[in-house]
Amino acid sequence: MIEFQFIDRLRALATTDAARGLADDAAVLEVGGETIVLTHDMVVEGVHTLAGADPSDTAWKLIAANMSDLAAKGAEPLGVLLGHMLGDGDDRFAEGLEEALDHFGVPLLGGDTTGGGPPRAWSLTAVGRATYTPVPSRAGARPGDGIYVTGPLGGAMLGYEALRDGTGEDSTAYRRPMARLPQGMALAPHVTAMMDISDGLLLDSWRMASASKATFAIQSVAVPIATSRARQAEAMRWGEDFELLFTAPASAAMLPVKAWRIGAVQPAGNAPLLLDGEPLTGPDGLGYTHG
Amino acid sequence: MIEFQFIDRLRALATTDAARGLADDAAVLEVGGETIVLTHDMVVEGVHTLAGADPSDTAWKLIAANMSDLAAKGAEPLGVLLGHMLGDGDDRFAEGLEEALDHFGVPLLGGDTTGGGPPRAWSLTAVGRATYTPVPSRAGARPGDGIYVTGPLGGAMLGYEALRDGTGEDSTAYRRPMARLPQGMALAPHVTAMMDISDGLLLDSWRMASASKATFAIQSVAVPIATSRARQAEAMRWGEDFELLFTAPASAAMLPVKAWRIGAVQPAGNAPLLLDGEPLTGPDGLGYTHG
Numbered sequence: 001m002i003e004f005q006f007i008d009r010l011r012a013l014a015t016t017d018a019a020r021g022l023a024d025d026a027a028v029l030e031v032g033g034e035t036i037v038l039t040h041d042m043v044v045e046g047v048h049t050l051a052g053a054d055p056s057d058t059a060w061k062l063i064a065a066n067m068s069d070l071a072a073k074g075a076e077p078l079g080v081l082l083g084h085m086l087g088d089g090d091d092r093f094a095e096g097l098e099e100a101l102d103h104f105g106v107p108l109l110g111g112d113t114t115g116g117g118p119p120r121a122w123s124l125t126a127v128g129r130a131t132y133t134p135v136p137s138r139a140g141a142r143p144g145d146g147i148y149v150t151g152p153l154g155g156a157m158l159g160y161e162a163l164r165d166g167t168g169e170d171s172t173a174y175r176r177p178m179a180r181l182p183q184g185m186a187l188a189p190h191v192t193a194m195m196d197i198s199d200g201l202l203l204d205s206w207r208m209a210s211a212s213k214a215t216f217a218i219q220s221v222a223v224p225i226a227t228s229r230a231r232q233a234e235a236m237r238w239g240e241d242f243e244l245l246f247t248a249p250a251s252a253a254m255l256p257v258k259a260w261r262i263g264a265v266q267p268a269g270n271a272p273l274l275l276d277g278e279p280l281t282g283p284d285g286l287g288y289t290h291g
Numbered sequence: 292m293i294e295f296q297f298i299d300r301l302r303a304l305a306t307t308d309a310a311r312g313l314a315d316d317a318a319v320l321e322v323g324g325e326t327i328v329l330t331h332d333m334v335v336e337g338v339h340t341l342a343g344a345d346p347s348d349t350a351w352k353l354i355a356a357n358m359s360d361l362a363a364k365g366a367e368p369l370g371v372l373l374g375h376m377l378g379d380g381d382d383r384f385a386e387g388l389e390e391a392l393d394h395f396g397v398p399l400l401g402g403d404t405t406g407g408g409p410p411r412a413w414s415l416t417a418v419g420r421a422t423y424t425p426v427p428s429r430a431g432a433r434p435g436d437g438i439y440v441t442g443p444l445g446g447a448m449l450g451y452e453a454l455r456d457g458t459g460e461d462s463t464a465y466r467r468p469m470a471r472l473p474q475g476m477a478l479a480p481h482v483t484a485m486m487d488i489s490d491g492l493l494l495d496s497w498r499m500a501s502a503s504k505a506t507f508a509i510q511s512v513a514v515p516i517a518t519s520r521a522r523q524a525e526a527m528r529w530g531e532d533f534e535l536l537f538t539a540p541a542s543a544a545m546l547p548v549k550a551w552r553i554g555a556v557q558p559a560g561n562a563p564l565l566l567d568g569e570p571l572t573g574p575d576g577l578g579y580t581h582g
Contacts, residue, residue, distance in 0.1 A: 029370060
C-alpha cells in the first residue's frame with residue numbers, strides 16, 4: 001500500500017497533467033515561445049534487467065524508452081542527461097550508450113556518476129522540443145475516434161524468450177527496441193490522444209481510455225502482432241515494443257504514417273476497455289506493471 | 292581505474308562543455324530564443340546519506356543540491372523531475388520533498404517510481420531558465436579577477452558532527468542546506484566564472500582554476516568560516532555548504548550581493564591553486580570526491 005500512498009502523494013504535489021500521470025509520462029513545459037518535453041526514467045538492475053544482461057543493451061533501452069516517451073509527444077529530441085552508478089561492464093555500457101545516441105541522433109548533455117549498489121540503478125532524463133502544440137496527451141480521445149497502433153506487438157516478447165532460453169533466435173526486438181520518433185512527429189497534428197506502448201497494449205489502452213474518460217472498444221483480430229495468432233493474448237499484454245497507440249478522427253488512409261486501426265472510442269460505459277465486446281477489468285492482468 | 296575510463300568515455304561522448312565537465316555541472320541548451328539549464332544528480336543510500344538519515348532530509352538535499360547547480364548558472368528554476376525507488380520512509384520523503392519544493396518555489400513536473408534496492412537510489416533533474424547569457428561557466432576566470440564566496444564555510448560540517456554525535460546542537464545546515472538562487476541570478480552579469488561549492492572550497496577552487504587554465508591564489512585568513520579558526524583547514528575542505536564561488540573583475544563593493552573576496556586569479560603557474568602562497572597539489576585531500 002505504501003507504493004500507492006507515495007504515488008498519490010507525489011501526484012498531489014505535482015502541478016502538471018503530465019506529472020499527475022506519474023510515472024510513465026512526459027512533462028510539458030512552456031519556456032518563452034517554445035514547448036519543451038521532458039521525460040525521466042529510472043532503471044534498476046534485476047528489476048528492469050535480466051540477470052546477466054549485456055550492459056550495452058541496458059544503455060540502449062534506457063535511451064530508447066525515453067525517446068519513445070518523446071515520440072508519443074511528437075517531440076524532436078534535443079539531448080539526454082544520464083545518472084550512472086559505476087561498476088562492472090561500464091565499457092559495454094558506454095558502447096551501447098554511444099550506439100543509441102548515434103542511432104537516435106541525440107547528444108549526451110550532462111549527468112552524474114556515483115558509486116553504490118548492487119543493485120545498480122541508472123536514471124535518464126530526455127529533453128525534447130514539441131513540434132506541434134497542443135502536445136498530444138493521453139486524455140484527449142473522443143467518442144467516434146478510431147484507435148490505432150503504428151506496428152505489430154509481441155516482437156519484444158519473442159526476443160525476450162529467445163534470450164532467456166538461449167535459442168539463438170533473434171532477440172534484437174527485446175534488446176534494442178526502436179522508438180517511433182518520425183511517426184510521432186508526423187502524427188502529432190492528427191491525433192486526439194497518443195502514448196507509447198511500454199507496458200502492453202491492453203494496459204496502456206486501459207490507461208488512455210481512463211485518462212480520456214471514455215471506453216475503448218478493441219477488436220483483437222485487427223491488432224497486428226509479431227507472432228502467431230495462438231499467442232495473440234500474450235502479445236497484447238507484453239510491453240516494450242514501443243509502438244505508438246493513438247486515437248484520431250481520421251480514417252487510416254488519411255494518416256501520414258502507416259497505422260493499424262484496432263477499434264473505436266465509445267462514450268464512457270461501465271468499463272474503460274472492451275475486447276471483442278467483452279469488458280476487461282484492469283489494470284491487473286492487462287500488462288506489465290513495474291514494482 | 293574503471294571509473295576514470297568510463298567518465299573519460301562519457302566525456303568523449305558528450306557534446307557540450309557542461310557535459311565534458313561531468314559529473315557536477317549543469318548543461319546549457321539553446322531552445323528557440325531561450326537558454327535552458329539542466330542539472331541531473333543521483334543520490335545513493337549509504338553513499339550520499341548517513342545510516343538512519345531522515346528521508347525528509349534526503350529529499351530536501353536532493354532538491355537543494357540541484358537548485359544550487361542552477362544558482363551557479365544564474366538560472367531561475369522552472370521545475371524538477373524525480374526518480375524514486377519506493378520503500379520505507381516514503382511518507383517522510385514526500386514531506387521533505389514538499390517542504391523543499393515550497394521553499395524553492397519549484398514545481399514537480401514529473402518523474403518515475405520503481406522498486407529495487409537496498410541500497411535505494413534517487414535521481415533528480417532540475418530545469419531552469421538562464422536569466423543572463425552567456426551563462427556563467429567554470430572556465431572564465433581571468434588573471435586579475437578577484438575570487439569571491441557568497442558566505443561562510445563549515446556550517447554543514449558542524450551540522451554533520453552534531454547529527455553524527457547526537458550532541459543536540461543545530462544540524463540544520465547539514466540536513467537542510469539552502470541554495471543561493473537570488474545571489475546567482477544577481478551575480479550572473481558580473482562574474483567571469485561561477486560554480487557552487489558542493490565538494491569543498493579548495494577542491495572546487497582547484498577545479499575552477501583548472502577549467503579556467505589559471506592559478507587561484509587564496510588567502511586563508513580572508514575565507515569566511517562558520518566555525519573557529521582552529522578548524523579553518525577542515526572548513527575549507529568540507530562540502531555541502533552550497534555557497535557560490537565566483538570570480539569577477541569588480542571590487543566587492545560594486546557587486547550586487549554580499550560576498551567575501553578570498554583571493555585573486557593569477558596567470559597559470561606550476562599549480563592551479565596557491566593557499567597563502569604555497570602550491571597545493573590536488574585534487575586528493577582538497578575536499579570531498581564522490582565514489
